[in-house]
Amino acid sequence: MKIKLMYFGVIVLLFGIVITLVANDVNPERKLIGKWEEVMWKYEKLDSSEDNVFDSFRINEQLKQEISRELVIHKAETWEIMPDGAVVLHKKDGSSEQLYWRLKGRGHVLKLFGHGDSLEHYQIQKLTDETLEIHFNSDLQARGIIKMTFEKAKN
Amino acid sequence: MLRKFSNSRTLSDNIKLGSLTAFSAGMVNVVSVMLFFAFTSNVTGHYAVLAEEIAKGNWYQAGVVAAWIMLFFLGGFTSNCIIIHFNKNYTYLSHAVPVILEILCLLIVGTYVQFYYAETLLETEWLVGLMLYAMGIQNGLTASISNSAVKTTHLTGLTTDLGMLFSMFTKKEYRQNPQLRGKLKIQLSIMVSYLSGGITAGYIYMTIAYNVFYIVCLFLLIVIGYDYYKLKYYELVNRRELKSKKDYYRYVEVKNKKKILEKA
Numbered sequence: 523m524k525i526k527l528m529y530f531g532v533i534v535l536l537f538g539i540v541i542t543l544v545a546n547d548v549n550p551e552r553k554l555i556g557k558w559e560e561v562m563w564k565y566e567k568l569d570s571s572e573d574n575v576f577d578s579f580r581i582n583e584q585l586k587q588e589i590s591r592e593l594v595i596h597k598a599e600t601w602e603i604m605p606d607g608a609v610v611l612h613k614k615d616g617s618s619e620q621l622y623w624r625l626k627g628r629g630h631v632l633k634l635f636g637h638g639d640s641l642e643h644y645q646i647q648k649l650t651d652e653t654l655e656i657h658f659n660s661d662l663q664a665r666g667i668i669k670m671t672f673e674k675a676k677n
Numbered sequence: 678m679l680r681k682f683s684n685s686r687t688l689s690d691n692i693k694l695g696s697l698t699a700f701s702a703g704m705v706n707v708v709s710v711m712l713f714f715a716f717t718s719n720v721t722g723h724y725a726v727l728a729e730e731i732a733k734g735n736w737y738q739a740g741v742v743a744a745w746i747m748l749f750f751l752g753g754f755t756s757n758c759i760i761i762h763f764n765k766n767y768t769y770l771s772h773a774v775p776v777i778l779e780i781l782c783l784l785i786v787g788t789y790v791q792f793y794y795a796e797t798l799l800e801t802e803w804l805v806g807l808m809l810y811a812m813g814i815q816n817g818l819t820a821s822i823s824n825s826a827v828k829t830t831h832l833t834g835l836t837t838d839l840g841m842l843f844s845m846f847t848k849k850e851y852r853q854n855p856q857l858r859g860k861l862k863i864q865l866s867i868m869v870s871y872l873s874g875g876i877t878a879g880y881i882y883m884t885i886a887y888n889v890f891y892i893v894c895l896f897l898l899i900v901i902g903y904d905y906y907k908l909k910y911y912e913l914v915n916r917r918e919l920k921s922k923k924d925y926y927r928y929v930e931v932k933n934k935k936k937i938l939e940k941a
Contacts, residue, residue: 539740544741624797
């Protein structure tokens with residue numbers, strides 16, 4: 523009887539810890555909903571001139587456009603993530619495009635689809651109430667990870 | 678594969694069991710990565726991720742990963758619990774029930790994904806959890822009945838063992854040791870099967886999508902069915918032998934009676 527109680531106690535304790543952890547934090551799906559403004563693009567590795575080593579991770583607009591040419595997020599400045607699974611990409615010129623989003627894994631992979639056959643997966647590195655940081659692997663020029671940082675729009 | 682327990686198992690039993698179950702584990706792992714972006718037979722990675730999420734203060738994700746690890750643990754607990762409680766009286770059945778449970782889990786995942794999966798995070802978390810439970814059952818079963826000689830989802834340990842074995846084989850005395858040679862055969866067959874399972878699943882997934890789950894179930898059914906067939910076969914052979922022995926004794930008895938009557 524005692525051993526049964528011990529087993530039961532351990533199971534309750536372990537599941538209790540899991541439930542407490544999950545209940546005391548916001549689901550990444552809910553954290554992601556809102557309007558995110560792009561603030562920065564960075565590269566893991568970038569061809570740079572020798573006299574400008576310290577600024578080698580930052581890229582200029584032309585390079586950014588070239589690298590993101592194949593991506594559905596191309597030219598998007600603001601991402602509006604809706605609770606119904608849609609994401610509206612607001613572009614610089616005032617136009618917008620609608621795609622769809624899903625979270626995968628433990629909420630660390632953002633899947634974007636709805637742009638023809640294109641399917642993109644971004645690794646969510648940081649997701650707080652204020653900041654969203656996603657990574658995308660690219661084999662173009664920069665040979666490495668593109669890091670995109672967003673801040674939540676105030677409105 | 679499933680009829681014998683612990684030390685009564687032969688090398689061939691362990692190779693057959695290891696190859697087939699590792700093949701299905703490799704398939705499940707690759708499909709889960711492609712479909713859910715989460716490993717289901719790589720628990721070492723989950724421990725690392727759990728630590729990372731706790732360090733980052735992502736409590737929700739930490740809770741999810743902790744639940745996944747616990748479900749894998751629960752899978753091992755379930756299969757070994759069934760085996761140690763029913764092994765004496767129902768050897769085959771106690772080994773087959775965990776495989777049946779694993780098949781059920783994978784069938785639920787496959788059917789759900791095919792007909793109802795709306796790709797919400799909650800669904801993904803539950804389905805990955807169910808697959809981890811299935812893999813825990815499988816690993817617990819194979820390790821338990823083979824005296825820990827076969828662990829089909831434990832590739833970290835297997836690769837370490839293989840490294841050690843190959844280093845031992847630099848000495849002639851170890852190369853000629855039949856036990857070590859047998860161990861090498863098991864480990865290599867598991868590694869090759871796991872990898873081939875993964876490659877096959879990747880290819881099948883790209884062509885017939887979610888049906889890959891049903892193929893994994895088919896492999897597991899072969900594991901159960903092969904042993905059931907063997908059991909029935911031996912039962913039939915034994916009965917025939919018994920019957921022919923009875924006929925023989927009856928023949929001898931009649932002959933002796935005739936001799937006695939003739940003499941009289």
